[in-house]
Amino acid sequence: MTTSFHPPVRTLMGPGPSDVSPRVLAAMARPTIGHLDPEFIRMMDEVKAMLKTFFKTDNELTMPISAPGSAGMEACFVNLIEPGDKVIVCQNGVFGGRMKENVVRFGGECILVEDEWGTAISVEKVKAAFAAHDNIKALAFVHAETSTGVRSDAKALCKIAQDNNALSIVDAVTSLGGVELDVDGWGIDAIYSGTQKCLSCPPGISPVSFSDKAVDVVKNRKTPVPSWFLDTNLVMGYWGGGGKRAYHHTAPVNSLYALHESLVMLEEEGLENAWARHQKHHLALRAGLEAMGIGFLVDEADRLPQLNSVYIPEGVDDAAVRAALLKNYNLEIGAGLGALAGKVWRIGLMGSAATQRNVMLCLDALENTLADMNAPINTGVAAQAAAAVFSE
Amino acid sequence: MTTSFHPPVRTLMGPGPSDVSPRVLAAMARPTIGHLDPEFIRMMDEVKAMLKTFFKTDNELTMPISAPGSAGMEACFVNLIEPGDKVIVCQNGVFGGRMKENVVRFGGECILVEDEWGTAISVEKVKAAFAAHDNIKALAFVHAETSTGVRSDAKALCKIAQDNNALSIVDAVTSLGGVELDVDGWGIDAIYSGTQKCLSCPPGISPVSFSDKAVDVVKNRKTPVPSWFLDTNLVMGYWGGGGKRAYHHTAPVNSLYALHESLVMLEEEGLENAWARHQKHHLALRAGLEAMGIGFLVDEADRLPQLNSVYIPEGVDDAAVRAALLKNYNLEIGAGLGALAGKVWRIGLMGSAATQRNVMLCLDALENTLADMNAPINTGVAAQAAAAVFSE
Structure with missing residues (x-):
């Protein structure tokens, strides 16, 4: 017979998951309710509102994807990139490489801008890449590289994307809640994060936000989104707030209790x-x-x-x-x-x-x-x- | 300021999530540890072993996908179906329709066998569909239709697939743990379930299992799997057991504590x-x-x-x-x-x-x-x- 699992009590000072507050763990253990329960829907609205605050955005499409950060990354690329699209991907660690893999799997053409692991993304190299290529649909980069501990200049990089009429796709898995991040101020078009880093929640959920421009791009795709689970058109029908919600999937109820509590704690701290x-x-x-x-x-x-x-x-x-x-x-x-x-x-x-x-x-x-x-x-x-x- | 969320205590007798045992909630609230911690890896092996027992399978590729049942469905189709593949999909409720949507989004050709909502899938119609079409790659159907409460004859349907040298893809979201299910005995090639039904766990995780035949099909694809997050070749490197694990994503640690405990409870009951x-x-x-x-x-x-x-x-x-x-x-x-x-x-x-x-x-x-x-x-x-x- 298998016995119940009692984990050791660790202090988590690795690259994530990070230490989870007893308040968040207690929230996670509250009784499960239905994902269409009016009380649950009220809580969903609060989660959305707090995520907007901490992403510093008014984006209506701001919500937690019901899966880890890797799925948040995939949500950005699978919705925004179509076969033949050209994407400049910056790689200065593990996660830039994963972005490249995403672009290629969805039929995009990847133009790689490489920097040494442990150094920031070179703004000059990105400018040069835009100068050397036409019709770039998006610039994708990692704000906070979890594999090396490097912060890149997201503000400057997004400005280059805007100057070249390209979308910006930003990995903020490790940055949200830990260092300055300003989605609307910097003009970020698509961003994803994780719960298990500076939000100090158990892993498993990925907050994302899409600008109105990015939402338009998804709505005007020539091909259907090659994912049902991550299609933002469908997910937003579920998370859309206001009126009636369309059933899409069953939200991870207790994991969202935990996220809610961690966001409340961040609101309290500022x-x-x-x-x-x-x-x-x-x-x-x-x-x-x-x-x-x-x-x-x-x-x-x-x-x-x-x-x-x-x-x-x-x-x-x-x-x-x-x-x-x-x-x-x-x-x-x-x-x-x-x-x-x-x-x-x-x-x-x-x-x-x-x-x-x-x-x-x-x-x-x-x-x-x-x-x-x-x-x-x-x-x-x-x-x-x-x-x-x-x-x- | 937002305040902590205290859900009402409901009795959950809808189509899921179902009532979660206090034992499972308590397990979920245990301290988070690292997803590469030796103790966590030991727990992952126990989860895999118990899932094999309850699916009644020896399939090495048996594991929980780190996302809800909808993602488990997508994991089956995105890995097994390539552009141009012909798939017979049975629809007698909501979830058969979703299977069709999956086939189409991955470029497959869907041959729909329809039955009235509230009735079981007609074995005769499926036989006729195989007789009318050549080169069918897979038969996909829902064992337990959550939208109607119908059980279809999975054993007979899988037999037809085998007789026609086609894979079987089975939705067992609502059946696992609630009614007879025998993956190896019935020759099921790919199956997915959910935690929030008869396993009585909070929603958010999808146990899946692939037969060796299905694994071979994935390994011999002509095109890359159009998903990084759900590519079983990569996920298995993480869940593979035995030796060294390759980092793929960060597992939803506490949600897996909950699944582990619910499986321990099922083991105790039998x-x-x-x-x-x-x-x-x-x-x-x-x-x-x-x-x-x-x-x-x-x-x-x-x-x-x-x-x-x-x-x-x-x-x-x-x-x-x-x-x-x-x-x-x-x-x-x-x-x-x-x-x-x-x-x-x-x-x-x-x-x-x-x-x-x-x-x-x-x-x-x-x-x-x-x-x-x-x-x-x-x-x-x-x-x-x-x-x-x-x-x-």
Whole structure:
């Protein structure tokens, strides 16, 4: 017989999922009601309204897709890209590569603009790509690369797209709630995020928003959307608010309770305050790590506060350290991906995980673990350096 | 400011979601851990093993898709159907129509076999469709039509597909855990279900299973799967078990805790015992309803015990009754769909909702509500009729 699963209590400081607040977990466990229940529909409207606030948009098509961020990405491409469409895709990490894969699978032509992993997308290269190609339908890029911890200049990139009469498609999985993001101010046409990063919700839902221009593009497609589940024309009939809802699929009721509660918590804190909190805790973590002698992969100007990619000290066994942190401290940090595997760790400070307690735990656990392995680090200085930032 | 959402406590006897056990809700609220955590991976293996048991299959590709049943349906069609493929789709309710939509969106040619809503799929018509068409790649049908409460003869239909060297694609959203289902015994090639029906889990996850023959078809496609999120080649790299898992998407960790717990509960009860429990409670509900003078839409031989479509008594205002049940009894029952709207109610007895308490509540609430509206029903007899079945 299989027995009930009782997970260990971890501290989640990897690239996501992040620590989930007990308030959000409690919300998730409230009694399930029908997805057409008037009370549920009222809650859906509140979720939509709060997502608009945090995306900083008036877009009517703003809603949570009933599946993880990968499906949110697919929702953008499957609706907006038709066979033969030319799309400039920026790749400076794992998720740009996934965007390319999306374009190609829907019959689009992908023009790839590549930058080194760990660097921001080059605005100049994107300008050059537009100059070199006609009839570009869309520019697609990742605002916050979860694989490296890089923030790219979404505002400047969207401006280039607008100047060239192209749509902008933006991956904000790791940025929403953690750093500045302004959908209407920057003129973003299609954006998707995830619940398990800076919103500190369990994974499984992908908030998306489409501009009116993007909605028009979908409505005027020459071919049907090659997905029934993700067709925004149908999904909006369900999430459309106001009058009668058309049944499309059964919404993940309890997962939406959780999202609702996490958005209420963000409303209580204030979006700008949450951005500032991420920055503050990043500075404290950085001070501690640098005092230890551990350096950052990403240039200071392009660093995401919520995802810190740092070099693994010389001669240290990556997997052994992460296993020891998990075993001895119940602390999860992330491994590097691709060419960065074994070279960097990814330390997340996302949402509810961006606390002083977590910063101090992480520094203490890393210091003890590395010292036990005789790694070349400075000991006895990290905690004080971090504490100094908190007391500023 | 938005406030936390506190749903009313309903009794869910509609077409799904069904009542969720407190054990499952408690599991869902356990602390989130990383989706690559060794403990999470152990739990994923247990979920896969239990799904194999309840689908009655040895299929290696048996796993929960990280999205609702509609996405499970799409996973079957997007992987198996290529442009130009001919598919026989049986339609005797809403969900057969959705299968047709899937075939067409992926470029397939749909040969529709239609039966009246409320009747089972005609095995003879399907045989005739195969006789009239060559090179049929797949037969697709709904085992348990949620829109009408009809069970079709999945075993006989799959046999026809095999005899004609075609794949079978089966919608088991409402059947898994509620009535007999035997994936390997009946030779089903691709099947999808949902968590929010007879598994009594919150909605949002879709268990699927593909036979080795179906996996070969996917591997030998001429064109890439036009979905990245649902490409089984990629998803299986993540759910594949055994060795190292390839990151594909972030699994909905807490929703899978819930599914795990609901499967543990089904294991404790025993699959065949669960089928018998659904049948027993159906018989009691039926006795009560018939004593009241309320009749069934579906012929006795084709009725699903877990979804009872019954005629609304003459002159009764459908919506007013359902609103009164919700307001006065916190009881949800389902409306009719399509041509059956206003003519039938759909009363679910799915999973944890199939209890004596619920049967008696439903009969009492319906009797009182209908009597208050002077509906032409027999009063004072339903409870006794149902109780007689329970005491058999």
